Amino acid sequence: MNPHPDLTSSVLHGLGWYYLILFTMNLLWTVRSFKVDGEFDKRTPVVGGIPVAAVWAVLSAILLMLSAAHFTGGSDPAKFVIRLPEWFKNPVDAFFADPVVYFAGSVGLFWAMIRFREWWIRESVAWSMLQASLIFMGLSLSDYDFRQIVGKPDNVPIVAMLFIVSFLTWIYFKRAVENDKRIADGRPLVGSDDNDKVLVWPDLVYTELICMVVLTAGLIFWGVALEAPLEEPASSVKTPNPSKAPWYFLGLQEMLVYFDPWLAGVVLPGIILGGLMAIPYIDFNKAGNGYYCFKQRSFAICTFMFGFFPLWIALIVLGTFLRGPNWNFYGIYEVWDVHKVKAANNVNLSEFFWNAPVMSSFFGGLPKGSSVLTILVRESPGIVFIIGYFALLPPILGLTILRKYFVRMGVLRFLVFSNLALWMAILPLKMLLRWTFSLKYIVGIPEWFFNI
Amino acid sequence: MSVGDYIRNSQIWKSVFRHPAPTDRRNRVVVMLTNFFLHLHPVSAKQQGIALSYTWCMGGITFFLFLVETLTGVLLMFYYRPTLEWAFYDIQALRDVQTLGIMREIHRWGAHAMVITVWLHMYRVFLTGSYKPPREFNWVIGVLLLVLTLLLSFTGYLLPWDQLAIWAITVGSNMARAHPFLGGEGPGFQLLNMGGYDLITNASDAKFLLLGGRFVGEATLNRFYILHCVAVPLVAAGLIAIHFWRVRKDGGISQPL
CATH class of the missing domain: 1.20.810.10 (Cytochrome Bc1 Complex; Chain C)
Incomplete structure (x- = not known):
């Protein structure tokens, strides 16, 4: 049973407003759909010949009724019926409350986003996805624990960011797919018929002015509606559990699960920034400068988006919403129980190697001792692996599958590029090794604080 | 003469804004060149380059x-x-x-x-x-x-x-x-x-x-x-x-x- 007080009448009223806004959005969309979308094909079963707008009209009606139900407020809020049932929430928590499923899911979503770009850029599809996610949000907000974490004032911008990023990505793919088609047909790009020079006053200056007014109004509204967080006065003896870094660093904090601080907190952020700065110098592709396209730059776009979506934004969402006390993973409807225990029994590569039956019978298990030589011998499998990964793999790749890049980039540029790519791959790689073999460190030398 | 015109013709106004309001083509160019805050911008740009x-x-x-x-x-x-x-x-x-x-x-x-x-x-x-x-x-x-x-x-x-x-x-x-x-x-x-x-x-x-x-x-x-x-x-x-x-x-x- 859920130990928390659940719905209150103020939450119900809030949700009533929420559904009212959704109703208005869909009502407007119905009008638009009636003008633009036409009818379902005559041969379609059941709905054949009916205007597509009818679907949106029905949705609008349902949303209006939902909203009205929240506003009546006649009965006890605790007995309110429109809420996610436990039989839905518990399996969702049980299945998704796992970093493996979450990360695999985000990578899968990333793949689907690119693979099915021509399908989901269609307006009806995109609108359906938006409405599905908004209704999912609304229903989930009836859950206390979901509300606790998503409704936190500092977390509201992250939710907003998810919607804005999705919208802008949709715009990008819409333009890019159109431009790809035009390039293939040899037609001019989107907007190139609009190539007249215009005066910046008024065409740009007014846009900027309107933008500033809207932003100012938005910020003031945001400031009035949502109070900035202020917790108890600072105390260096009361450690909160979990202790979280500011939200934009939670992707880095998540890396601490897989790497020691010197890598996750210093080296990898450094590589990320260095790698970002290196982009213009290693991207030799001259196409796609100044317009949206996908096919001409598919490798660059996919790489950047892989870094931006699964490796940055998804990890921030993971760190913010799904990591609870003791940095354990919690489902979106799950109570943050401090006593949740997750057994972590991870093993170093050196232990795997020296304790393997064959090695163990020859050499008597893990070499013991603290001399430099013993340590190096003990960790030799990991050291060999790391050297092979960063020093041997680039030339091998350059001479085999990435030969095309190697020829066009030259030695230095290719080495920088391939090393950056290998660094980028090291996080997913370590994640996989952790999940499959419970691998703790590839190289584990705690004596020198040198663990990889 | 309206109050607005009186103000716009005063020496003080003219010392701040060195040219008439940007209502015609010439003054819309001039305003971009003479105003400190606007001079970050070019005078003209391609329509598609500034599209939102x-x-x-x-x-x-x-x-x-x-x-x-x-x-x-x-x-x-x-x-x-x-x-x-x-x-x-x-x-x-x-x-x-x-x-x-x-x-x-x-x-x-x-x-x-x-x-x-x-x-x-x-x-x-x-x-x-x-x-x-x-x-x-x-x-x-x-x-x-x-x-x-x-x-x-x-x-x-x-x-x-x-x-x-x-x-x-x-x-x-x-x-x-x-x-x-x-x-x-x-x-x-x-x-x-x-x-x-x-x-x-x-x-x-x-x-x-x-x-x-x-x-x-x-x-x-x-x-x-x-x-x-x-x-x-x-x-x-x-x-x-x-x-x-x-x-x-x-x-x-x-x-x-």
Whole structure:
């Protein structure tokens, strides 16, 4: 049973407003759909010949009724019926409350986003996805624990960011797919018929002015509606559990699960920034400068988006919403129980190697001792692996599958590029090794604080 | 003669605005050339290069948010005292008592928004390939500005001096302790020693430099306050100026070449 007080009448009223806004959005969309979308094909079963707008009209009606139900407020809020049932929430928590499923899911979503770009850029599809996610949000907000974490004032911008990023990505793919088609047909790009020079006053200056007014109004509204967080006065003896870094660093904090601080907190952020700065110098592709396209730059776009979506934004969402006390993973409807225990029994590569039956019978298990030589011998499998990964793999790749890049980039540029790519791959790689073999460190030398 | 005309014909008005209102083509050109705030822009641009569906306006919004943060930040500085005794209670009073306490809300939400808009600006610049020659170096400056934005947000996070603040900074600054060679618990720090004595200890390492002590304390509050209000904004303002200058010099705003 859920130990928390659940719905209150103020939450119900809030949700009533929420559904009212959704109703208005869909009502407007119905009008638009009636003008633009036409009818379902005559041969379609059941709905054949009916205007597509009818679907949106029905949705609008349902949303209006939902909203009205929240506003009546006649009965006890605790007995309110429109809420996610436990039989839905518990399996969702049980299945998704796992970093493996979450990360695999985000990578899968990333793949689907690119693979099915021509399908989901269609307006009806995109609108359906938006409405599905908004209704999912609304229903989930009836859950206390979901509300606790998503409704936190500092977390509201992250939710907003998810919607804005999705919208802008949709715009990008819409333009890019159109431009790809035009390039293939040899037609001019989107907007190139609009190539007249215009005066910046008024065409740009007014846009900027309107933008500033809207932003100012938005910020003031945001400031009035949502109070900035202020917790108890600072105390260096009361450690909160979990202790979280500011939200934009939670992707880095998540890396601490897989790497020691010197890598996750210093080296990898450094590589990320260095790698970002290196982009213009290693991207030799001259196409796609100044317009949206996908096919001409598919490798660059996919790489950047892989870094931006699964490796940055998804990890921030993971760190913010799904990591609870003791940095354990919690489902979106799950109570943050401090006593949740997750057994972590991870093993170093050196232990795997020296304790393997064959090695163990020859050499008597893990070499013991603290001399430099013993340590190096003990960790030799990991050291060999790391050297092979960063020093041997680039030339091998350059001479085999990435030969095309190697020829066009030259030695230095290719080495920088391939090393950056290998660094980028090291996080997913370590994640996989952790999940499959419970691998703790590839190289584990705690004596020198040198663990990889 | 109407009052408006009287004012527009006065010597004072004419000394401020050196030409008639930008209502015809000539004056719309002149205003861009003579006005300090407008001269960041070119006089004319291609229609598709300034279309909102193309630019997303994220760079401009980021700059506007920087200005909002500066304005609200200066107002907050009049009120807030960065000491252990007062920091928390000043913020509390801004929330509960002060009429213009909403400045803090705007400052905080503006900061969050700015982090997001910087990312989105960068995302758009990447997607349109606008970092490609001749704009390579401006992309590098942009990455530096991204770092400074995060740094501004991070240093500001400590100032309310509540539980949220010090523990977030503690988690963040623990990374400095693990800096290779320069952190007291980082790999290789033992190599830096002189006559058997470690040069890098927990009283002389990167974390100590950042915090002004071994733990987040009063020295840290002062250090972060100066970084947040003076040092980082100055550097950021300089880089923003260069960033804008290079937009104009490296081929203008992004559009098909």
